[in-house]
Amino acid sequence: MNRSSPYKSxxxxxxxxxxFGYSLQGLGAAWRHEAAFRQEVALAVILIPLGLWLGTSALERLLLAGVLVLVLVVELLNSAVEALADAISTGHDPLLGRAKDIGSAAVLLTLLLAAATWAAVLLPRVLPD
Structure with a gap:
């Protein structure tokens, strides 16, 4: 039995x-509907060039910029989970609430990873041995 979606190319x-077009639509939807995504993009617009400037090696630049891109990716996934949960029900449902909370926790952990990465790369330069 072939159960493939008629929407799949x-x-x-x-x-x-x-x-690519669907990806751009997704970015546009996140920008329009998700304040957290807009805030994180604003932060990334400032910090990614700063990280590219402050990094002293290709690896440092990749770490400083890449971890910020990772924050955006996780925020997009969290927003997708939230949108799907809201499409299923806007009423109180413990499993949908758990899904949203877990997505939020993923964003928090990624933000903490970003902060730790920036600290690990930059603090040794300003703190005495």
């Missing part, structure tokens, strides 16, 4: 172009 260059 089959492949090729057209699929790649469409997937």
């Amino acid at each position: 089959t492949g090729g260059l057209v699929r790649i172009v469409r997937a």
